[in-house]
Amino acid sequence: MSALDQSIQGLRETFRRDQVWPFLAPEQAAKVDVSNQMILYVEGLNLSFDGFKALNDLNLYVKDGELRCLIGANGAGKTTLMDVITGKTQCDSGTVYFGQTHNLLTKDEADIAQLGIGRKFQKPTVFEEQTVFDNLELSLKTDKRVIQTLFARLSPSEIDRIDEVLKIIGLKDQRFMKAGALSHGQKQWLEIGMLLVSDPRLLLIDEPVAGMTAQETERTAELLTSLAGERTVIVVEHDMEFVRSIARTVTVLHQGSVLAEGTMDQIQNNKDVIEVYLGEEAAEA
Numbered sequence: 001m002s003a004l005d006q007s008i009q010g011l012r013e014t015f016r017r018d019q020v021w022p023f024l025a026p027e028q029a030a031k032v033d034v035s036n037q038m039i040l041y042v043e044g045l046n047l048s049f050d051g052f053k054a055l056n057d058l059n060l061y062v063k064d065g066e067l068r069c070l071i072g073a074n075g076a077g078k079t080t081l082m083d084v085i086t087g088k089t090q091c092d093s094g095t096v097y098f099g100q101t102h103n104l105l106t107k108d109e110a111d112i113a114q115l116g117i118g119r120k121f122q123k124p125t126v127f128e129e130q131t132v133f134d135n136l137e138l139s140l141k142t143d144k145r146v147i148q149t150l151f152a153r154l155s156p157s158e159i160d161r162i163d164e165v166l167k168i169i170g171l172k173d174q175r176f177m178k179a180g181a182l183s184h185g186q187k188q189w190l191e192i193g194m195l196l197v198s199d200p201r202l203l204l205i206d207e208p209v210a211g212m213t214a215q216e217t218e219r220t221a222e223l224l225t226s227l228a229g230e231r232t233v234i235v236v237e238h239d240m241e242f243v244r245s246i247a248r249t250v251t252v253l254h255q256g257s258v259l260a261e262g263t264m265d266q267i268q269n270n271k272d273v274i275e276v277y278l279g280e281e282a283a284e285a
C-alpha cells in the first residue's frame with residue numbers, strides 16, 4: 001500500500017461515524033442465553049390488586065423457538081402476565097428471566113423491547129394515513145437499535161429488511177396502499193410486521209384472530225406458525241379452533257396460576273380444565 005493509500009485508509013478509519021461518535025455505533029442485538037433451550041423463565045410470580053390475586057405463584061417456562069398458546073377464562077391473568085413480562089406492570093414477587101441472564105424485572109418497558117421482546121395488543125394501532133411501507137419504515141426508525149433519524153434515507157439493507165417483512169406478512173402487493181384501506185386482518189398482519197422489522201426474539205401476541213374472517217384466520221395461523229422456530233411466539237387466544245390449528249403446547253391459566261399444560265388433546269381431556277374452563281366456554285356457547 002502506498003503512503004497516500006495508507007493516509008486515505010487512516011482518514012477513513014478516523015472518520016468512520018461509529019469511531020468518531022461512539023453513540024452512533026449500531027447497538028448489537030442483545031445476546032440471549034438459550035443454552036438450556038429455554039428462552040423464558042417465569043417463577044413464583046405473584047401480583048395482587050387491592051387484595052385480589054391476579055397472579056398467584058405462577059410458573060411458566062417457554063422453550064426457544066416455541067409457538068405457545070395461552071388460554072384461560074376472562075380474568076385468569078393472561079394480560080397481567082404479559083404486562084409483567086413486558087415491564088408494563090410490576091409484580092409483588094417472583095422472577096422473570098429472558099434467557100438465562102436477563103432479569104426482566106429490573107428493566108423498564110423500553111429496555112425490554114430493546115432486548116428483543118415485541119408485543120402486539122389486540123387492537124391494531126397502525127398509522128392509517130400512511131402507506132403500508134411507511135408504517136414499516138417508521139417502526140424501523142423508532143427501533144432504538146437502528147441509529148437513524150426520522151428524516152434519514154433508508155439504507156439498502158433496511159429496504160431489503162422491509163421487503164422481506166412485506167413478503168412474510170403477505171402484503172407485498174399492498175406496499176403503497178394506505179394502511180387505513182386495509183382489511184382488519186391485513187392491519188393485524190401489518191402490525192405484526194411492524195414488530196418483525198426489529199427482528200425480535202420473543203413475540204407476545206394478544207388475540208390475533210378476533211374479528212377476522214375464516215380465510216384471514218387461516219392465513220394468520222400460517223403466519224404465526226412460520227414465525228416460530230427462528231423466534232419464539234406466545235399467543236393469547238380464546239378461539240379454541242384457532243388454538244388447535246397452531247399450538248404444539250397449550251398453557252391454561254386459571255385464577256392467576258397454571259392449571260394445566262400440554263397438547264391440545266391433553267388439555268381438552270383434562271378433567272380440571274373441562275370443569276373450570278372448557279365447561280364455561282361450552283356453557284357460554
Ligand SMILES: Nc1ncnc2c1ncn2[C@@H]1O[C@H](COP(=O)(O)OP(=O)(O)OP(=O)(O)O)[C@@H](O)[C@H]1O
Binds near residue numbers: 053072073074077079
Ligand atoms: N390494574 C388493575 N387493577 C385492579 N384489578 C386488575 C387490574 N388489572 C387486572 N386486574 C384484575 O386481575 C384479574 C386478571 O385480569 P387479566 O386482564 O390479566 O385477565 P385475562 O386472563 O387477560 O382476561 P381476559 O381474557 O378477559 O382479557 C381480573 O380479575 C382483573 O379484573
